[in-house]
Amino acid sequence: MTLPKTFILKNSQKYKHAHFAFVLSLALTIVCFFNAYDYQEGLWSVSWSIVTLAYLIGTVLQGVLIQLLKKDLRDKGEIQKRTRVLSTLQLLGITVGNVFITAFAFRVLRKEESIEYTLAYYMLLTNILIFTVSLFNIFKPYVSNTFLPSMSILALFIIFSLITVIIFGKIDLIQGGYSKLKWLGGVVLLAGFTGNLFGFVLGYSILLKTVIRDDSKIDRWNKFWLSITKNFTAMLGLLFVIFTFSISVISYGTFVDRFATENNYASMLMEPSLAYPFGTDDFGRDVFSRIIYGARISLTVGVITTIIPLVIGGFLGALAGYYKNTLDNVLMRILDVIYAVPGILLAIAIIAAFGSSTTNLIIALSVGSIPTYARTMRANVLSVSNLEFVEASKALGESEWKIIFKQVVPNSFAPMIVKASLTIGTAVIATSSLSFLGLGVEPHIPEWGNILKVGSMYLETNPYLAIFPGIAIILLVLSFNFLGDGLRDALDPKLD
Numbered sequence: 001m002t003l004p005k006t007f008i009l010k011n012s013q014k015y016k017h018a019h020f021a022f023v024l025s026l027a028l029t030i031v032c033f034f035n036a037y038d039y040q041e042g043l044w045s046v047s048w049s050i051v052t053l054a055y056l057i058g059t060v061l062q063g064v065l066i067q068l069l070k071k072d073l074r075d076k077g078e079i080q081k082r083t084r085v086l087s088t089l090q091l092l093g094i095t096v097g098n099v100f101i102t103a104f105a106f107r108v109l110r111k112e113e114s115i116e117y118t119l120a121y122y123m124l125l126t127n128i129l130i131f132t133v134s135l136f137n138i139f140k141p142y143v144s145n146t147f148l149p150s151m152s153i154l155a156l157f158i159i160f161s162l163i164t165v166i167i168f169g170k171i172d173l174i175q176g177g178y179s180k181l182k183w184l185g186g187v188v189l190l191a192g193f194t195g196n197l198f199g200f201v202l203g204y205s206i207l208l209k210t211v212i213r214d215d216s217k218i219d220r221w222n223k224f225w226l227s228i229t230k231n232f233t234a235m236l237g238l239l240f241v242i243f244t245f246s247i248s249v250i251s252y253g254t255f256v257d258r259f260a261t262e263n264n265y266a267s268m269l270m271e272p273s274l275a276y277p278f279g280t281d282d283f284g285r286d287v288f289s290r291i292i293y294g295a296r297i298s299l300t301v302g303v304i305t306t307i308i309p310l311v312i313g314g315f316l317g318a319l320a321g322y323y324k325n326t327l328d329n330v331l332m333r334i335l336d337v338i339y340a341v342p343g344i345l346l347a348i349a350i351i352a353a354f355g356s357s358t359t360n361l362i363i364a365l366s367v368g369s370i371p372t373y374a375r376t377m378r379a380n381v382l383s384v385s386n387l388e389f390v391e392a393s394k395a396l397g398e399s400e401w402k403i404i405f406k407q408v409v410p411n412s413f414a415p416m417i418v419k420a421s422l423t424i425g426t427a428v429i430a431t432s433s434l435s436f437l438g439l440g441v442e443p444h445i446p447e448w449g450n451i452l453k454v455g456s457m458y459l460e461t462n463p464y465l466a467i468f469p470g471i472a473i474i475l476l477v478l479s480f481n482f483l484g485d486g487l488r489d490a491l492d493p494k495l496d
């Protein structure tokens with residue numbers, strides 16, 4: 001049965017992606033335009049004007065591509081070759097950091113959706129962004145001793161990522177017959193050690209299909225990642241999360257911590273420049289380096305304060321859901337007492353009692369999240385524990401602990417993963433909020449909340465001190481929310 005062409009247009013993910021990329025590119029063009037004009041001096045900035053023009057050209061071309069996509073899908077039911085060829089021009093958008101139109105161009109270039117191809121070009125985009133951000137260090141008074149070796153390694157990974165994109169742009173591992181590519185999977189895994197987790201995922205995918213060759217595992221893998229990779233908002237969220245993690249790892253070799261932590265009274269409150277892209281604060285510390293340094297802390301606290309309640313709450317919820325009646329009532333009533341206290345208020349009380357430190361902050365945020373994870377796991381276990389395969393295991397004499405942790409919990413864990421991805425964003429906000437109030441990470445540590453607190457004192461004279469850390473927090477939280485929505489769609493069987 002042939003689908004109506006209007007139906008194909010409305011349900012085309014590439015067409016939706018084109019609109020999404022156009023809107024974001026237009027928004028960035030407007031932002032660049034307002035930054036290009038200095039209202040105090042009445043002059044146009046040459047560098048910002050060039051960037052604005054580049055974004056404007058990319059946005060206009062994206063609008064043309066939208067019209068071509070619309071015409072192709074309505075008239076032919078598929079994207080034509082001329083549209084794919086024209087979209088190659090959008091690859092140049094990466095030169096000004098416009099990853100939205102660049103990701104769209106990569107997606108349109110390949111006719112069929114491919115997990116490996118998508119992961120490969122997102123790995124390439126991440127490596128390019130990391131290299132570009134790290135390159136700003138050459139304008140500093142001096143660089144770290146490991147700067148040149150680290151940048152050389154990044155450059156090699158960019159070249160290798162580009163080769164990988166070209167390879168998977170031409171072949172499809174689903175068709176089989178590419179067992180010789182198993183070496184590629186091993187090499188791609190090395191990219192993951194730079195923090196670029198796209199390398200880990202891509203490397204495992206290659207090895208799964210060329211070495212392991214377990215059809216059931218491959219089917220589950222393809223089903224999950226096809227759902228994720230087709231969701232462009234989820235992939236953009238994943239891109240920024242992995243970029244933030246990767247730049248945190250790479251910064252140990254490319255950034256000098258001294259610019260973020262030590263006072264430099266000769267450079268106080270300097271406006272953004274090539275040497276100090278985000279300016280300097282009231283102690284002369286580089287805000288750009290401080291935000292990069294603070295990414296390590298925000299991610300670390302966010303992930304740890306999610307894992308701890310996930311494990312503890314998941315364990316207690318599994319016991320409460322499986323062992324009903326007495327144990328269920330005891331555990332849930334205790335957790336209800338904790339749940340009755342607002343999480344942020346409980347965190348403030350714990351920090352006020354034991355002092356302000358990173359460790360106490362992690363404990364405070366973790367304790368308040370345990371009841372929500374326990375409730376989620378309990379509800380899942382209650383529904384799974386009554387299924388036939390659990391009853392069959394009981395009839396065969398399996399121990400209850402094996403039934404819980406080998407059968408019930410694995411089949412109840414998908415909603416927990418989705419919840420965890422969404423909770424990390426909440427934890428980042430809570431961390432920054434408490435630090436802003438002076439109750440979180442120690443004041444001398446460049447955590448995003450602490451940076452924002454300093455910037456809030458100069459909103460009228462130096463607003464960029466608050467704008468840049470605020471944008472970093474917003475983007476990270478928004479990215480985790482996008483990723484969480486994508487995981488929900490991929491893991492929820494009701495949405496199949």
